[in-house]
Amino acid sequence: MPDPNTDPQRDARPTLEAVAAHAGVSRATASRVVNGGAGVRQPLVDKVRKAVDELGYIPNHAARTLVTRRNGAVAVIIDEPEFRIFSDPFFSRQIRGISRELNAHDAQLVLLLVEGSGDFDRVTRYLAGGHVDGVLAFSLHTDDELPAIIRRFRVPTVYGGRPEHPRTEAGDAPQVPYVDCDNRGGAREAVRHLVSLGRRRVAHIAGPRDQTSALDRIDGFHDVLPDAEPDLVEEGDFTVEGGARAMARLLDARPDLDAVFVSNDMMASGALRVLRERGIRVPEDVAVVGFDDMASVAEATEPPLTTIRQDVEGMGRLMVRLLMERLNSGTGDWPESVITPTELIRRASA
Numbered sequence: 006m007p008d009p010n011t012d013p014q015r016d017a018r019p020t021l022e023a024v025a026a027h028a029g030v031s032r033a034t035a036s037r038v039v040n041g042g043a044g045v046r047q048p049l050v051d052k053v054r055k056a057v058d059e060l061g062y063i064p065n066h067a068a069r070t071l072v073t074r075r076n077g078a079v080a081v082i083i084d085e086p087e088f089r090i091f092s093d094p095f096f097s098r099q100i101r102g103i104s105r106e107l108n109a110h111d112a113q114l115v116l117l118l119v120e121g122s123g124d125f126d127r128v129t130r131y132l133a134g135g136h137v138d139g140v141l142a143f144s145l146h147t148d149d150e151l152p153a154i155i156r157r158f159r160v161p162t163v164y165g166g167r168p169e170h171p172r173t174e175a176g177d178a179p180q181v182p183y184v185d186c187d188n189r190g191g192a193r194e195a196v197r198h199l200v201s202l203g204r205r206r207v208a209h210i211a212g213p214r215d216q217t218s219a220l221d222r223i224d225g226f227h228d229v230l231p232d233a234e235p236d237l238v239e240e241g242d243f244t245v246e247g248g249a250r251a252m253a254r255l256l257d258a259r260p261d262l263d264a265v266f267v268s269n270d271m272m273a274s275g276a277l278r279v280l281r282e283r284g285i286r287v288p289e290d291v292a293v294v295g296f297d298d299m300a301s302v303a304e305a306t307e308p309p310l311t312t313i314r315q316d317v318e319g320m321g322r323l324m325v326r327l328l329m330e331r332l333n334s335g336t337g338d339w340p341e342s343v344i345t346p347t348e349l350i351r352r353a354s355a
Contacts (some may be wrong), residue, residue, distance in 0.1 A: 019060040028056035036222075078113040079328065080137040082128060084151060085144045086120050089244065093271055094299045095317055096144075099165065102321025103141060103237045110329055112138070132158050141165065141326045147215040154179075164322065165329045167217045182331070182342045184323045186315035188218050191347030192225025194312050195266045195294040198349055200229065204264035204292055209236040210251040210276060212268040222268045222296065237262065241272045248272025252279040263291055264355070270295040270302040270312055274285075277306050277354070292355035308353035315347050 025035035030049055037045050038053040039062070045053075053205070056062070081103055083090055090096045105115050115137055117128055132140070132154065142151055143165025155162045164183035200206050209226045212219025227233065236258045241247035248267060252275065255262060267273035271296030277287060285291055287308055295303060298314035323343055330340045 017170040019062045021062070024053065024056045024060060024062050027060055028052040040310075040315070065090070066325040077111065078115050078137045079107055079325070080117050080140045081113045081150060082117045082119060082134070082140060082142040083144050084119040084142075084146060087118055090118065091245070094301050095269070095271075095297060098317040099321040100142065102116055102318035102322075103325055105318075106325035110325065119151070122150070125154065129154050129157075132160055138332055140329060141324050143324075145169070145216070146213075160323070161328060161331045163324045163331070165324055167221070169217055180339065180342070182327050182340050184320045184327065184343045184345070185218070186320065186345045187347050188221035189225040189228070191296060191313040191315065192222040192266065192268075193228050194347065194349050195296065196226050196229040198311070198351075199264040199266060199292055199294060199355060202264070202288075202292055202355065206237065206259065206262045207233070207264040207266065208239070208255050208259065208262045209233070210248055210255070210265060210267040210272055210273075211238060211240045212243050214240060219268055220315035226266060234259075241268065243269050243271060245271050245278075248275030249279050250275075256280075256283060256285075265291060265293050267293065267295045270297045270299045270310060273310055273354075274302055274306050277308075277310070281307065288353070288355050294349075294355045298350050303350070303352065306354070310355040311352045312350055313347050314350045316345055320345055 021035055021039065022032055024039070025032045028035060028049075030053060034045055034049055035053050038050050039057065081100065083096065085096070100114075104114050117131065119125065119128060128151070136224070137160070139161040140155060141163055142155070143166065145151065145166060145168055147169045152168060156314070159249075162181055164181060165185070167183055167185045168181070196207060207230060209223065211223050214220060214223075223238070226238075237255070239255050242250040248271065250286040251272065252265070255265065265276060267276050273293055277293060280287055280291055280293070287293055293310065295310050295312035296315075297317070298312045303310040303312050327340045327343070
């Protein structure tokens, strides 16, 4: 009697030929169905899929790539330090949206982190190797090398956030699509809310000026308060500590301020900590509004944070849908960029 632990039949995997025989179709027909090819009548498709399920057949990835000319993988490239990506819930929510939508399209997420200029060489080599069907890139900075790398290899791409220079170089493909929220409109709504509360010395803790989201939110602040004095604006870095440092500088320069619009919830939590440490009551003395509506942050601050909500997970899903639209387009046309709405979420801080 053969040893069950060494019996070759025990580890034998069903072949495509077995699937074809079980379904009563040719091997070529079974291959087209299994590997996503077109031109097969629906009754035969149903038979092949049933045979796959009953036999437990697992498609060969290499064979599928030859048929579809797809890798079934999408690179997600984030130009931020690792500590930010794993500490800021913004990134986890966007990646979750991307991952869920890629799963729905039977595609694999490949995460590439860019922490310094040396990492661009690694990313360049990876994209040049043709390992992915497309790229989703977000948190770009004005000095980013990534857009030039993407143009060089003509990788289908969707940006998360409006890029600084959304159009490619002359003679290249049309505008690369992006998904972003209405940063400027959301900032206007935040500042109008503070003004509606009777606040007259409204400050702003801005994000880094090498990112378009921060610049758009600064513009939204100035849309409502065009005559705001320069010492009422401080720049942060989208981190808790950056928000705390900016809040301290504002209070040192303008102890009379009575409200502050903060460019993201992480910095707002740091600002609230400094206000509390200095014995300043929120919202009685200083009202605070953030941006993002990261529930794990906004609902945990003291007091809970009034903020501008953007649908971060939904934006991740939209990025994937735009990319798939581009990949599946028979004409190679680029889809239009999408700007999603924002919403003021009122809690106790303003």
